[in-house]
Amino acid sequence: MGELGIAILLAMRDQGWLIAFHEEGMTTVSPGGAARTVPTSLLxxxxxxxxxxxxxxWIAVDGLAWPWPPDHDELIRGEVPPSDG
Structure with missing residues (x-):
């Protein structure tokens, strides 16, 4: 699992999302009741x-709060969750 996948799972856990892994992938249920299934390969x-x-x-439709402000990563030319160091 990549760093972004870990960060997403931690954010979901910290915000009370339900997470279940199964053959079809990973199903998440937001505190608002929205259920989504994605292939675990995406992680x-x-x-x-x-x-x-x-x-x-997940952020726009299901209300997942994301750590802000993000750090910029030149390797991917985009934002990543803030680093601790």
């Missing part, structure tokens, strides 16, 4: 660019 580092689209939907 791997090789698919991180696809996971960013899913993350944006």
């Amino acid at each position: 791997g580092p090789e698919n991180e660019w696809k996971l960013r689209y899913v993350l944006m939907a």
Whole structure:
């Protein structure tokens, strides 16, 4: 699992989302009751660019709060969750 996948799971856990892993993938249920299923393969580092689209939907549609402000990562030319160091 990549760093973004871990950060998303931690954010969901901290905000009271339910997370279940099964054969079809990962199902999440937001505190508002919205359920989404995504393939667990998206959580791997090789698919991180696809996971960013899913993350944006969770933020915009399902209300997932994301740590702010993000750090800029030149390698991907985009934002990542803030680093602790």
